[in-house]
Amino acid sequence: MDGFDAERFTRHGFGGHGAALGMRYHAHGADWAELALPYDEKLIGDPGSGVIASGPIITMMDMAASIAIWIRRAAFVPHATLDLRVDYLRPATPGKTVIGRGECYRITRSIAFVRGQAHDGDPADPLAHVAGTFMVLGSW
Amino acid sequence: MVSTLPPYAATLGVEIERDVEGRPVLLMPFGDDVIGRPGFLHGGAISGLLEVAAIAALYHAIETEGPEDASVRIKPVTVTVDFMRGGRDKPTRAAGVVTRLGTRVANVEATAWQDDRDKPIAAARMNYLIVRD
Numbered sequence: 001m002d003g004f005d006a007e008r009f010t011r012h013g014f015g016g017h018g019a020a021l022g023m024r025y026h027a028h029g030a031d032w033a034e035l036a037l038p039y040d041e042k043l044i045g046d047p048g049s050g051v052i053a054s055g056p057i058i059t060m061m062d063m064a065a066s067i068a069i070w071i072r073r074a075a076f077v078p079h080a081t082l083d084l085r086v087d088y089l090r091p092a093t094p095g096k097t098v099i100g101r102g103e104c105y106r107i108t109r110s111i112a113f114v115r116g117q118a119h120d121g122d123p124a125d126p127l128a129h130v131a132g133t134f135m136v137l138g139s140w
Numbered sequence: 141m142v143s144t145l146p147p148y149a150a151t152l153g154v155e156i157e158r159d160v161e162g163r164p165v166l167l168m169p170f171g172d173d174v175i176g177r178p179g180f181l182h183g184g185a186i187s188g189l190l191e192v193a194a195i196a197a198l199y200h201a202i203e204t205e206g207p208e209d210a211s212v213r214i215k216p217v218t219v220t221v222d223f224m225r226g227g228r229d230k231p232t233r234a235a236g237v238v239t240r241l242g243t244r245v246a247n248v249e250a251t252a253w254q255d256d257r258d259k260p261i262a263a264a265r266m267n268y269l270i271v272r273d
Contacts, residue, residue, distance in 0.1 A: 016175030017182035020151060044147040045191075046213075053148035054216045055191045059184020081183045085220040 003074030006033050006067050018063060021056050032103040033067035035060050039095050050094035054128075057098065057118055058086055061130045064102030065114035069134055072104040072112075077136055079112065084132035092127050096120035102130070110136050149192045152185060156196065157233075164196040165235045170228075181227030183262075186252055189234045190221060190264040194250040197236025198268060205241065214246065215269040225261040230254050232261065244270055 010025035021043060026034040037043070037052075037060050045053025062081055070076050092098050101123075102116040111133055118128040145154060149166075152174060157165045168174065168189045176182030195214065202212050234252040246268045251260045 016172060017185045020173035021184075042147050042151045045195075047146055048213070053146060053188065053191060054219060055148060055152070055184065055188025058187040058191075058219065058221070059182060062182075062184050062187075078177070080226065081221075081223045083220065083222045084183070084187070085218065087218050088216050091215070 004070040004076055006071055017059060021059060023060055026099055028071060031068060031072045032101055033064050033071060034099055034101045035064045037098045039097060051091040054086065054088060057128055058084060060100040061102055061116050061118060064100045065116055065132060068102040068104040068114060069112040072107055079134045079136050082133040082135045084130065087129045089129060090127050093120050145192065152188050154189060154192050164200055165233055166193040166196060168232045170230055179229055181232065183223055186227055186262045187221045189232060190250040190252055190262060193234035194236040194248040194266045197238055198246055198248055201238040201241050211273045213271040217267045217269050219264055219266045221262060221264045223262045227261050228254060246270055
């Protein structure tokens with residue numbers, strides 16, 4: 001049914017930067033995808049508290065949103081992030097895996113609109129909120 | 141503080157350089173750990189570089205302000221990244237500019253470029269909460 005299989009796409013894990021951070025597939029639905037970022041000392045942005053940097057969360061939300069777009073388009077269409085805004089609601093708890101959910105709530109011929117949240121165990125207690133846009137590369 | 145980058149910066153392979161004014165410029169070599177699609181940087185790695193550059197600029201500004209503020213902690217509140225060009229297979233540099241350093245909030249802009257500083261590949265606006273112990 002799906003033209004894009006998120007589980008299959010991520011079955012062998014992520015390459016490149018996603019692999020360097022230890023990012024993994026978590027779950028997906030009709031217009032959303034969730035990735036997991038296990039706690040790792042190499043992600044720490046504040047050595048005093050052990051809290052991870054915001055960069056890895058941006059990477060995860062960018063990738064989760066990308067997968068959500070491909071699920072919604074039912075195709076792996078190359079695209080580029082146009083912009084991404086992240087609001088940090090609270091620090092990620094040191095030691096806990098961060099789960100990031102990206103949702104594609106609107107697509108046009110050339111632009112995809114996404115939003116998402118990240119939490120570290122309780123979806124009702126999010127640590128980050130994300131809004132962004134992606135642009136289709138080439139002709140569509 | 142600026143001279144000791146966090147573990148995440150090492151994960152990105154980021155190193156500190158200085159411009160002629162002594163302000164920090166961050167250098168991120170191209171490599172497997174920062175790749176997105178083949179031949180291009182991952183947008184998240186660019187965002188991470190911008191973040192490290194913004195924080196380095198902010199600490200530099202705080203240290204310039206005076207030694208009594210050495211025990212300042214900063215917390216990111218919002219980050220907005222605009223991507224202008226794909227990051228290619230070459231070194232990337234980034235620098236932050238503190239547009240306002242207040243008592244409780246700092247506004248920072250950071251830009252990332254490759255060949256030409258006037259042709260940025262990405263830029264970010266960041267708002268930080270400042271906690272002065």
